[in-house]
Structures are given as C-alpha cells and as structure tokens.
Amino acid sequence: MSEKTNRFLPYMRQDRLPHIFCPGCGNGAVMNAFLEAMEKAEMDFDNIAMVSGIGCSSRIPGYINCDSLHTTHGRALTFATGLKIANKDLDVVVFSGDGDAASIGGNHLIHAARRNLNITMICINNNIYGMTGGQVSPTSPKGIVATTAPYGNYDTPFKLAELVAGAGASYSARWTTVEMENLVLSIKTALKNPGFSFVEVVTLCPTYFGRKNNLKTPTAMAAVMKANTVFKSAAERMSEKELKDKIVVGEFANKQRDELSEVLEKFSIENSGGKTAVNSAYETEF
Amino acid sequence: MRTEIRICGFGGQGIILAGIILGKAASLFDENEAVQTQSYGPEARGGASKCEVVIDNKLIEYPKVQDLDVLVAMSNEALIKYIGDLKDEGTLIVDPGTTDVEDVREFIDSHNIKVYEAPATKTAMDEIGIKIVANIVMVGAITKITKVISKEAVMKSIEDSVPKGTEEKNIAAFEAGYALVE
Amino acid sequence: MAEEYFIQGNEACAKGAIVAGCRFFAGYPITPSTEIAETLAHDLPKVGGSFVQMEDEIASMGAIIGASWGGTKSMTATSGPGLSLMQENIGYAFLTETPLVIVDVQRGSPSTAQPTMGAQGDMMQARWGSHGDYEPIALSPASVEEFFYFTIKAFNLAEQYRVPVFIMADETMGHMREKMRIDEDRIEIVPRKRPELTDDYLPFKHVENGTTPMPAFGDGFNIHITGLTHDERGYPDTNDPETHSRLINRLCGKILNNRNEISSVFHQFCDDADTIIISYGSPIRAVIEAVLKIRKEGRKVGYIKIDTPWPFPEEQVIELTEGAKNVIVVEMNLKQMYWEVERILKEKTNVHFMGKIGGLLPAPDEIIYEVKKVEDK
Numbered sequence: 001m002s003e004k005t006n007r008f009l010p011y012m013r014q015d016r017l018p019h020i021f022c023p024g025c026g027n028g029a030v031m032n033a034f035l036e037a038m039e040k041a042e043m044d045f046d047n048i049a050m051v052s053g054i055g056c057s058s059r060i061p062g063y064i065n066c067d068s069l070h071t072t073h074g075r076a077l078t079f080a081t082g083l084k085i086a087n088k089d090l091d092v093v094v095f096s097g098d099g100d101a102a103s104i105g106g107n108h109l110i111h112a113a114r115r116n117l118n119i120t121m122i123c124i125n126n127n128i129y130g131m132t133g134g135q136v137s138p139t140s141p142k143g144i145v146a147t148t149a150p151y152g153n154y155d156t157p158f159k160l161a162e163l164v165a166g167a168g169a170s171y172s173a174r175w176t177t178v179e180m181e182n183l184v185l186s187i188k189t190a191l192k193n194p195g196f197s198f199v200e201v202v203t204l205c206p207t208y209f210g211r212k213n214n215l216k217t218p219t220a221m222a223a224v225m226k227a228n229t230v231f232k233s234a235a236e237r238m239s240e241k242e243l244k245d246k247i248v249v250g251e252f253a254n255k256q257r258d259e260l261s262e263v264l265e266k267f268s269i270e271n272s273g274g275k276t277a278v279n280s281a282y283e284t285e286f
Numbered sequence: 287m288r289t290e291i292r293i294c295g296f297g298g299q300g301i302i303l304a305g306i307i308l309g310k311a312a313s314l315f316d317e318n319e320a321v322q323t324q325s326y327g328p329e330a331r332g333g334a335s336k337c338e339v340v341i342d343n344k345l346i347e348y349p350k351v352q353d354l355d356v357l358v359a360m361s362n363e364a365l366i367k368y369i370g371d372l373k374d375e376g377t378l379i380v381d382p383g384t385t386d387v388e389d390v391r392e393f394i395d396s397h398n399i400k401v402y403e404a405p406a407t408k409t410a411m412d413e414i415g416i417k418i419v420a421n422i423v424m425v426g427a428i429t430k431i432t433k434v435i436s437k438e439a440v441m442k443s444i445e446d447s448v449p450k451g452t453e454e455k456n457i458a459a460f461e462a463g464y465a466l467v468e
Numbered sequence: 469m470a471e472e473y474f475i476q477g478n479e480a481c482a483k484g485a486i487v488a489g490c491r492f493f494a495g496y497p498i499t500p501s502t503e504i505a506e507t508l509a510h511d512l513p514k515v516g517g518s519f520v521q522m523e524d525e526i527a528s529m530g531a532i533i534g535a536s537w538g539g540t541k542s543m544t545a546t547s548g549p550g551l552s553l554m555q556e557n558i559g560y561a562f563l564t565e566t567p568l569v570i571v572d573v574q575r576g577s578p579s580t581a582q583p584t585m586g587a588q589g590d591m592m593q594a595r596w597g598s599h600g601d602y603e604p605i606a607l608s609p610a611s612v613e614e615f616f617y618f619t620i621k622a623f624n625l626a627e628q629y630r631v632p633v634f635i636m637a638d639e640t641m642g643h644m645r646e647k648m649r650i651d652e653d654r655i656e657i658v659p660r661k662r663p664e665l666t667d668d669y670l671p672f673k674h675v676e677n678g679t680t681p682m683p684a685f686g687d688g689f690n691i692h693i694t695g696l697t698h699d700e701r702g703y704p705d706t707n708d709p710e711t712h713s714r715l716i717n718r719l720c721g722k723i724l725n726n727r728n729e730i731s732s733v734f735h736q737f738c739d740d741a742d743t744i745i746i747s748y749g750s751p752i753r754a755v756i757e758a759v760l761k762i763r764k765e766g767r768k769v770g771y772i773k774i775d776t777p778w779p780f781p782e783e784q785v786i787e788l789t790e791g792a793k794n795v796i797v798v799e800m801n802l803k804q805m806y807w808e809v810e811r812i813l814k815e816k817t818n819v820h821f822m823g824k825i826g827g828l829l830p831a832p833d834e835i836i837y838e839v840k841k842v843e844d845k
Contacts, residue, residue, distance in 0.1 A: 015703075016703060047686065049685045049686065051534070061692075062692055062694065062703075065690050067537075067685040067689070067690055067691055067692075068691075069534065069685075069693045070692065070693065070694035071530065071533075072530070072556050072557055072560050072695055075530040077530075078522065078527040078528075078531050078534070079530045079531065079533055079537075080534060081494075081520065081530070081531045081534060082492065082530065082532055082533065082534030082536075082538065082542065083535060083538040085492065085518050085535060086492055086536075086538025086542070087538040087539055087540075087685065087686055089686070107523055108523065108530075260520075264518045264520070265518075268512075268513045268516045268518065271513040271514045272514050275515060275516030276516045277492070277517045277518070277540055278539065279684055280489060280491045280539070280540055280541065281489065281539050281540055281541045281627070281659070281660040281684070282539065282662050282684075284657060306645060309645055310474040310645075313472075313646065313647040314473075319646070319647060320647070321644060321645070321646040322474075322645040322646070323643065323644045323645075325584065326584055328583070328584070346646070347753045347754075347760070348753050348754050348756075348757035348829075348832050349640065349644055349646070349753055349829070350640075350828075350829055352831060
C-alpha cells in the first residue's frame, strides 16, 4: 500500500502531527506555500525562527521543525522584535491571524511596520475568530453573520495590506489561497526583503465563516473567493461600487529603506569598538 | 555631624543640579557621606522644585530632612512654603532678587533665624552675563556660609558635573557667589 | 580597589545591569523609572548591546522575553501602571521559564495617581499580578549601592532558576543620589548554561526542585516554546491534568524548595529585642534611624530589613522574632507585606502595622512614636 505523503513532511515536526486544522481550512495550504517559498528563496531551514501569537494560524510554527516561540495573544511581533534584535542573523518569521494581528495586536503591527525590522509576517486572514468559535473580527466584511454579530456585522473592516503599507513596511502584499503561485512568489519576495515584510493571505474558514454565511462547502467558498478576486492594477480602474465585496490582490509596498537591526548593530559597533552581543548570556566575562 | 540643606525654587532654575553638586562634593571630594533627594511636580519649567542634601561624617540612614539646618530659597513661593520647616537658629539664604524676606519676617524673628542675602540672579547677570548660572552663584554662597563642604571639593564637583566646555563660566559663577557673603 | 560614584539609584541599576551582562533593554517611558531606560539607551551600545523603545509596556515585556530566547540577558524597567500592562507576558515568562529582570520603581497608586511620589503599593502585584499559580523572586534595594548589587543578583537568580526576577524599588530609591562603592571582589556573575546538543535533550525536563539549561534560538535544538501547558519537550499538552499539575508544581517548587537559598534579610539588635520592626526598601532607612535613636533611650528595639520580599523569608523572620513581644511592619502602603508577617507570626507575637501613603517616607520620629504607643499600651 502506498500512502500519498506531502513532500514537505521532512520540514515538519512529525511527532506533532496530525494538526488541529478543520477540513477545508486554508492554513494547510498557506503552510505549504510558505515551505515552497522557503525552498524557492533558498532559505536555510536551520536558521529559521518562527514566532506566533494565539489563534488557529498561530499553531503553524509548532508543526514546523525549527526554533519556535508560541506567545501570547496579539503579541507575537513584540517577542519577534526582541528575538531579532538579540540575534539579527536569525531569519525570523511571524505567523498570525486577523484577530491576533489586527485586533489585540493592531498597535504592535503598525509599530513593527514603522520600525521596518527585518521580519517576515504572514497573516492568514479568514475574516473570523476561528479558534474561539466564530466571532466577528476586525477584517470581517460588513454585513456578515458571526456569533457576536448575529444581526450582521456593522463595522467596516480593516484593509490590512494597505494599513501595513501605510504604516511604513518595506514590503506588503495581499493574496488568497486560491492563487497559490502568486502567493508563493510573494512569500519568497517577503523572505528576501531586508525589512518588515507583510503578506496577508485571505483564506477560508468553512467551519465558522462558511456555515454561518450560506457558503455550505469549502468548494463553494473557494469559488466565491475566486470570483471576487481582483488584481490591484484592475481595481485601480474600478469604482467604489464595483469594488464592493472584492478582494484586491497584489503588492501594496515594495520599497527598501533603513532597517532597525542593522541600525542598532551599527550603533553598537561604532560605540563599542566592534562588539556585538550575540549569545552574550552564555559569556562569563564582560 | 548631620547637616540638612534644602534648596528650593522654580523648575528650570537648576535647583536640583545645585544640590547634586553639593552632595557630590561632600561625598566624593571631601570623603564625607551625603544623600541628595528631590521632589518636583509635573512641570519641567516654572513649577515648584525642591532638592535636599543631607551631609554627615558618618553613614546616613534617613535620607530626608528631619530638622532643617539650612533653607536656600530662590523663589518667594518656596520661601513661604518651606520656612516653617527651618529649625530654631537655622540659616536662611535667599536671593533678594526673587524673594522678599519681609513676607516671613515674623518667623525669622521668633525663631532667631540667621538670614543671608545672596543676590544670585543679579550677580549671574552682571558678572557672568548669563542668568542660568544663578544656581552656581548660589552654590558659592552656600559653600561660604555653611562651611560644611570645602571650597576645593565644591570646585572639583562643579567641574565634574556641568556640561563640558562650560566649566570656566561655572567656576567664575561659583567664585562670584563665594565672594558675595562674608 | 573600590570605585566611588555619586549617582542616582536608577543610574546605579542601569550600571548594575551592564555589569551583570544585560545586553538588551526594551522599555516605555514612565516616571519615576525613566532614567534606567535613558542610561541604558546611552550605555548599551557602548558594550555591544541594544536598547529599543517599544510602543507600550506589553510590547516591552514581549521583546525582552524574545531577546532572552535569542541568547541575550534582558531587562525592562517601569512603574505601577506599566507593571499592570506587563502582567500577561510576565505569566508567559514564568510558564516558559525565561530568565529576565523586571524593575518596578514604585509610585503612588492605583491608576496614574502620583507619578513623582514614592510608594510600595505594588508588592502584591509582583506576587500575584499575573493569573495562575507561580512563585516570584523579588528584591528590594534600600540604598543606591544596593540597587547596583541587587540588579546583578537579580540577573544571577534569573539565570540560576530560569525565572523572571523583580526588583521592587520605589521613587525615593530611584531618584536619590548617594555614594556608591563598586568593589570588583563583590561582583559575581552567573552565566547562562548552554545544554549539550543531544537527541534526548528536553528543554523542560522534570528536574526535582530545579530546572534545566536552556539553549538560544539558532543553536540547532529546534525547540518549541509555548505558553500552553507543555510536556518536557515543550509540546502543548493541554488536557492532561497530570501534565499540568506536574509542570506547575515543579515551577513553584524550584523557588519554594530553595527559598532559604534565595531569600535574605539583614538585621540588628534582634537578640534581646522586645520590639522588632520589619521593613524593606526606602522606609527601612527611617526604621534604622529610629531604632538607633530609641535604643539610646534604653528601649530594646531591633529591626529586620527584608531584602527579598518574595519568596518571603519566613524561616529567618520566625527565628529572629522569637521572644519579641511586638513586631511592627513599616511600609508605604495600606498593608501588603504586613499580611505575610501576620500570617506567620500571629500565633507567636503581636503584629502591628504602620503604613504611610501619600508619597513621603515615614519619618524616624513617627516610627519612634509608634514603638512607644505599642510598648507602653
């Protein structure tokens, strides 16, 4: 009997599988896209440190065989900031969801973008709180039904990729889980970009978003998502009315500027005569 | 012997720096003990500012004023507020340009307070040409009047505490203050 | 040869951190602790370290945890309002056994209250501020020099037990200047131990009353650190009562079962004392002055200076107060450490309280009055 195995399995903590994601959940697809982008970018898997907060997508680092820090809700970027500054040679990747990154962690998100610290952040946006059972999130489209918006969501959602670009990230993009090729290439660009890089991936939560909003199957959800996806270049020629319910994909920032860990290292080297503090906790003499 | 000095005035007059200079002089350059504490309001400029220096030849436990020996007032508001803490026969040093001792005459007379007038602000303007060294002029006067810290120690402390490049002007201000009183 | 400085407590703390090997500081400006951040912003790059001003105290606490796992000794400093914001991540540091130092320069509280005035109202927040069961270590310095040495000690304890360590100072201690003597012979640094890279390494190994050496991210261990209840590998195991109980009992046990090693007191005149005054931080200086004065009047009064409020030095306090008729707890709050003293001594002696809030240190005369009131009742 031959079992079909995922070719990325060697990168996983196999003793932690199976994962907790529901059937039809987009998290697995994003994890695959990430691992493929890692290969395409020729990243050293031994040098990756992954950081996450709380939520379904924040469980991803736990399944990948690397140093991983599964932190408190919304605060992944703050932990990642200390980790990256302590050892700037690590490739630090943050996985987050829409609630984690944009609600409880919203302030950290804009400040991380402002600092332009060389971290890659992948925000899996399923427009809902999945782990706690289907509550409205700051990216939930207006009018959708959620357990905490039983009469329809009355708030206007954040446009995360645009928000992060506006806050100063040197790379920001949005894609969906229905066009994997672009997503992989974008994550590859993000991993290579020496600054704060943000990739928003709009995805499906059939369990809590679909069932509440008349999208009965993952396939139905994917079809609607595909139909609603518009490239940024096309969107620029569309009216506000035409853009209603559309998911605009593309790059919203791709421009390098000064990066924090380089600047801090420069301060150290200039002021200390060449010293850095990497792994200094293990030293006996100061 | 324990000596307690309180310098008070407005935020921005350099009250706290004056206290630091005295404390450092006694502690590091005279090899005595000194503790400097401060209290201030939320205003960086213009609000009430108070700085206390306790000097002793033995280890200082309680760091705050208990029995005030010397009150230095650089604002009238501070003079009125703190005069009541001065002990009998204590020493009051005021800048007559910024205070009016007549406002506390009754206390001075009934508690046999020794009053010294040191026109620090005017001296700073007239002799050094800049108002901001009034605090250092006052440090000169305090050094001369109280005799708890040596002149040499205070001069070393000023050189150690003021911004680089301003040492000369500050020492001149100190000398001017030292010469103000007999 | 000892070097002498005339500096502020907050500056002494920053200098102690540098000497202890701290090479990362993340913080947010707050009176009366800000000089610690300012001094380290200036001094850390000079030793190859980094300072970062974060967007708030939650972020500061997160950043120092991240930096600690990055292989760098790290610290933050704050006051009550900031400590409140840090609490969730402080609990994370306890559960993940992350060594770091948190300095709280206490001010009048609760809420914004008195930013420039001293207080000791956060003692129980250091003890119980984060949710759940954990055992903190907290040190309270009572002089500028102690602020320097206690900061080094805090880093050493943090590494030794893989825990966050609090320094519970107060505004008076943070802002006062006095002579500080640094004697190199008195300085001992505990470096982090690096584990051996073996297949059976367990980052959260069950060591009775202890902990296990931790690697840095990038060392090749591929460890998983989580704030969820985890097994010895660090993997989440949230539904097994036994895993949770074993983990939390070990984390508490490594402090409680070593409390006599960790906790310390300084005391004088307790042998024959009728009355013993217990205090910590700035107010102990008023207590010592009062005790020296009142003993001249022939009263047998001693004092205990608590250097480590947490874990509370129970055995030392019980032993030292043996035979005393009265114990008075002096602190700048409305009963916090008092409850610890009352809990352990109420069956043995009379425990009294003298608290002062509002921002001023208790005066020696006020303490003498209290002693007389208690003794002459």
